Amino acid sequence: MKKSTLLLPIAFVAVIAVLSSVFIVDERQKALVLQFGRVIDVKEDPGLAFKIPLIQEVVRYDDRILSRDIDPLEVTPLDDRRLVVDAFARYRIADVRQFRQAVGVGGTRSAEDRLDRVIRAATREVLGSVSSNDILSSDRFALMLRIRNSAISEASNLGLEIIDVRLKRTDLPEQNLDATFSRMRAEREREAADEIARGEEAAQRVRAQADRTVVELVSDANRQSEIVRGEADAERNNIFAEAYGADQEFFEFYRSLSAYSRALQGRNSTMVLSPDSEFFNYLRQAERP
Structure with missing residues (x-):
């Protein structure tokens, strides 16, 4: 009985000691075994690992690719046109x-603060060596690659590997936006005025050409109509001449009837003529028995 009572605490302590000496390394992590703050071992492979209880401790770090948003910073390119850059x-x-060894007990938070300073310094150095047009252009991959390469050596001193650096946004400072927008508006208004002037000039040319074409067409139509009218009058005169030559009396009678028809139109036509006028020759003949 006394043996059993003694063995139970010993077994319990042994189990606790075994459990305390075993730890699991996740496939998404790396682990450091520390003894009194000094690195004793590095566990990078996932699975079970061992340590000395109470004396050694385990610190885990994320082995995945991490993202870090850099606070917006102001850069001054070669043309002194200040820009606000947002990167990650x-x-x-x-x-x-x-x-x-580099960050100590500060861990990931301290490393990210130092990484921010490294990225910001590399960004100012690279973007300060080009013009603002190069920064604002759509092809900025070369600039981002230069920033990454410039920050790699400094980051490696922290035990970090920089995979990529991207520029998310590139804007003008708030105090420069109004002046820039005013200048852009003035340029667009000038371009619009130039387009309107060119349009008015083209419209005047088209209108003048159209007026000239109208005059030419009307003149040609009048000329053609006069020719046709002249030919018709000549044909009519020929017909009258032939008719006059065939029967002079009938021709005179026909011309008189035509004159009566044109002169005496309507029911209340009035004419003031001498009674012995030749105009009424055929009318007087009609009154005779």
């Missing part, structure tokens, strides 16, 4: 031993 970086912890 993708990185991973490549060397956990060096990472622990």
